[in-house]
Amino acid sequence: MKRILFSLMAVAGTIFTVQAQSDQFKDAMKQQIMLIDSGSTWSPAGMQQLANTFERIAEAEKTQWLPYYYAAYCRVNEAFVTENKSKTDEIIDKAVLNIEKAQALKGPDSEISCILSLIASARIGVDPMTRGMKYGPESAELLETAQQQNPENPRVFVLKGQNFLYTPEAFGGSKTKAKEMFDLALKKYAAFKPESDIAPNWGEAYVKELMKQVP
Incomplete structure (x- = not known):
């Protein structure tokens, strides 16, 4: 006993x-x-x-x-x-x-793919003229992967919109498409519930600031 x-x-x-x-x-x-x-x-x-x-x-x-x-x-x-x-x-x-x-x-995860996309975008910033052709498509492809992994992840659409906003029109950029992505991101945020109180939940305030740059 x-x-x-x-x-x-x-x-x-x-x-x-x-x-x-x-x-x-x-x-x-x-x-x-x-x-x-x-x-x-x-x-x-x-x-x-x-x-x-x-x-x-x-x-x-x-x-x-x-x-x-x-x-x-x-x-x-x-x-x-x-x-x-x-x-x-x-x-x-x-x-x-x-x-x-x-x-x-x-393992494979939408939030991780978003960070990998951000990393590719950051590489472009070092020298946009020489790096854009390589890392621009890589960043976009990673966001497509992130969307497939979780279509309800609002950060996917924040980053897609950001890419459209800061990419020159000659290379596929568009403020109109950026606004579409930002609007969609805000709708996703309204419904999004993070897995826990320490799970990724960033971006809503940021996308509202970005919205000021589009018509």
Whole structure:
């Protein structure tokens, strides 16, 4: 009887420890995710610091894909906002490493495909004239994959619209098509329910800002 009680207590202790670790992980993630949307973090240094923090969380929680995902998201945003283009590829390479780790844990996923598309777009920014022909189609193809993986993911349509908006008309850009994608994205956001309170849910405020640039 004592052995049975001891075993039950050991199991209960393990469950409590796991739950405590899970709560600690979620609390740490929530805190950092909130900072992503803070205006004070939208700088190369701010995005770098957030990415570093997500990477530390990922190293502590090696079975969780979301810290790697958010680290990649912050790295690619760091690449977009950095003014020193000689550093952009190095930053993007770090984003690639993180999203590959996320993909290894999660498998094929619409949110991951969106980040991969952003990474391709960031590569273009280093030298649009020489890189656009390679990475433009790659970015678009990844968004088609993301849409197939989850047609209800609003971020797919945010990024499609963004591509139309910032691509020259001679290469397929169109403000009219951009607006169509943004309108569709907002409809998707109205119905979208993230898988958890730390799952990807970014982009709605951003697309509303982009809407100001289209007729």
